[in-house]
Amino acid sequence: EVQLVESGGGLVQPGGSLRLSCAASGFTFSSSWMHWVRQAPGKGLVWVSRINSDGSSTSYADSVKGRFTISRDNAKSTLYLQMNSLRAEDTAVYYCARTYYYDRSGHCFDYWGQGTLVTVSS
């Protein structure tokens, strides 16, 4: 069974940092592109970042570029999101998501974690 379990969320002050983790199991993690998607309370989904299967290629939404860094450890089957210079508008539930094998864009998701809440507030 495919499982994605996020952790690392919490309350952080503006300007602070946080590192999210997503532990994957039930599939060959090292073969899958992975993404982070966030959802502010009561709002819609927003794509955050993508990393390819071996970690050599990444992309980011303009709103987080230069502040967030996506990475992965295939030996540990774990995806990360390092978030620096956090702002109030980064407050959201952060989901990790696996790319759907049959979609050729690499930007379509068949499995999502349960999400971890990040709150940026003083």
Add this chain to the structure above:
Amino acid sequence: QSALTQPASVSGSPGQSITISCTGTSSDVGGYNYVSWYQQHPGKAPQLMIYEVSNRPSGISNRFSGSKSGNTASLTISGLQAEDEADYYCSSYTSSSTLQFGGGTKLTVL
């Protein structure tokens, strides 16, 4: 990077059909056949319903169908059921090699 445009809400009675639109530009929806649709129930993670404009993943009911014309994609749900009441989001691959979501549509089954 502007969100794709979806109606805020749609409604329908059980058994009826509804259509949710998703309007973008030639740099996203109109430029690629990489539009997906997700269903999200309150407090739950999204579920993939349609990929590559009109393809259904295994296990998704054939009551759900997708299409695209120009810069606008559409999700149609036929034979509306109470369990279809949820938020629906479109997404599209973009010319910047990123992903753009729509603002979401709340479907109410009357």
